[in-house]
Amino acid sequence: MARIKALVFDVFGTLVDWRTSIARESEQALTPLGIAVDWLAFADAWRDQYQPAMEEVRAGRIPFCKLDCLHRRNLDVVLADLGLDQLNEATRQQLNLAWHRLDAWPDVSAGLHALRQHYRLAPCSNGNISLMVDLARRNDFPWDAILGAEVARDYKPKPTVYLSAADAFDLRPDEVMMVAAHSSDLAAAAEAGLRTAFIARPDEYGPGLGESAATVPVDVSAGSLIALAQALSTANTPP
Structure with missing residues (x-):
């Protein structure tokens, strides 16, 4: 040693x-818009996209990009899965920065x-x-x-x-x-x-x-x- x-x-x-922090940040961002989901499950679903997205880079299928970019791609997948495609671009950008506030x-x-x-x-x-x-x-x-x-x-x-x-x-x-x-x-x-x-x-x-x-x-x-x-x-x- x-x-x-x-x-x-x-x-x-x-x-x-990350889990309780993302749940908190997501609730704070989306509840005022009338959206109510299981926030811990939302955090888990977002995180579940983490390794598959990075594997696209590791395997050479897409060029290297910052994790912020992958998190945003993953967020769009989760929102689509939950039927929340109506969320506007500004809200998506702000929510994606939740990972900076853990x-x-x-x-x-x-x-x-x-x-x-x-x-x-x-x-x-x-x-x-x-x-x-x-x-x-x-x-x-x-x-x-x-x-x-x-x-x-x-x-x-x-x-x-x-x-x-x-x-x-x-x-x-x-x-x-x-x-x-x-x-x-x-x-x-x-x-x-x-x-x-x-x-x-x-x-x-x-x-x-x-x-x-x-x-x-x-x-x-x-x-x-x-x-x-x-x-x-x-x-x-x-x-």
Whole structure:
């Protein structure tokens, strides 16, 4: 652990509670228009389009575009499925920016500030740079850089996303630790040569519907970013 110099983070689900935030933002935007749906189900339906849309890019079927563009494409699909095609363009644009207004899990800001005392920090997210900046300013994320998909021009779990993050810091992959609440993300990062830390977010998709334990080998597991900071501090303390 002593050679780790930077931590890079998944953001959606690991650092921010996208589900209840999107439900709240959607309700606030659409209720005044006389629209009433199950808002958590609306958030889930929007998120369900996330991986299929990115796979279009990963597979080379469409050129790389920012996640904001994919989120908008996905929103239009969900609105059509719900029979809400009457929603005007201005409302769609404003609603799409809901992803820039997500709230962090309670431990995140304090945990990041504790970790930044010893490591360089950056998101390694599929979110675009402006989205990451807005979430950082909203939630007090003390990043040293904004890395991830827009820098790599591809989407996780493609190896280039993880490797470009290490390269941006002029570090070897094994000097960088990927932190995420998703085993698949960590497996891909490990395959690219990064060290890995799992953060439990058991309620990400609803009560008890997130990952409470990693299903792949990881270097560290913790229940919060504060616990991760403590675990890494202990691991680096000489006997």
